[in-house]
Amino acid sequence: AQSVTQPDIHITVSEGASLELRCNYSYGATPYLFWYVQSPGQGLQLLLKYFSGDTLVQGIKGFEAEFKRSQSSFNLRKPSVHWSDAAEYFCAVGGTRGSQGNLIFGKGTKLSVKP
Amino acid sequence: GAGVSQSPSNKVTEKGKDVELRCDPISGHTALYWYRQSLGQGLEFLIYFQGNSAPDKSGLPSDRFSAERTGGSVSTLTIQRTQQEDSAVYLCASSLAQGARTEAFFGQGTRLTVV
Numbered sequence: 001a002q003s004v005t006q007p008d009i010h011i012t013v014s015e016g017a018s019l020e021l022r023c024n025y026s027y028g029a030t031p032y033l034f035w036y037v038q039s040p041g042q043g044l045q046l047l048l049k050y051f052s053g054d055t056l057v058q059g060i061k062g063f064e065a066e067f068k069r070s071q072s073s074f075n076l077r078k079p080s081v082h083w084s085d086a087a088e089y090f091c092a093v094g095g096t097r098g099s100q101g102n103l104i105f106g107k108g109t110k111l112s113v114k115p
Numbered sequence: 116g117a118g119v120s121q122s123p124s125n126k127v128t129e130k131g132k133d134v135e136l137r138c139d140p141i142s143g144h145t146a147l148y149w150y151r152q153s154l155g156q157g158l159e160f161l162i163y164f165q166g167n168s169a170p171d172k173s174g175l176p177s178d179r180f181s182a183e184r185t186g187g188s189v190s191t192l193t194i195q196r197t198q199q200e201d202s203a204v205y206l207c208a209s210s211l212a213q214g215a216r217t218e219a220f221f222g223q224g225t226r227l228t229v230v
Contacts, residue, residue, distance in 0.1 A: 006157075009155075034218075041223075042223060043119075043206065043221040043223040043224060044158075044206070044208075044221040045221075046218050046219075046220075049218065092158075102160045102163045102171060102174070103148070103160070103219060104160065105150075105157050105158035105160075106157055107155065107156060107157035108157050
């Protein structure tokens, strides 16, 4: 069965420090992978996505993620965190066949940023 | 409209009552998804509509939950005989085409509280 694991429920980093949020997935075929961000009281916004090709993908707001098939991982990174990055981050995996339309989400990682 | 619109934004209901939650997808989007977000549980897939195809109802937690999509556009999620465990934020998303390859755009959700 498809599943997504985000091992860190809550992470606190200092402003200006680097960030890495972990995501591991279980999927029987080539996955489509996504990272979404949810700010307090807001809907989910897509940060970046991986379908194929270059395993390092760039997203909005200075985020990037690297797909590592051997580790079944798709970790999200940012070299220097800003206070406005405080939010909850969700990793998701999608099907590669047309009938599998739904996205499977991890339980999220809440990011707090210290001044 | 410019984005996915959900109404109401907040709903408080008494245990045992029925509720209807509405979703207006982005114009032209053929795929529509409902998710439930409970505290600490991430996003739980409920149901997926794609065009005129039979919906994927595999995520509905019980027969008290149902959804329909009229005219390939607006969708209504109905919860009958609500229970306290139904309290959550219900998120709707839409995308251009079938399958998870395309980006899903999320509404801001309906926060349901069952008292």
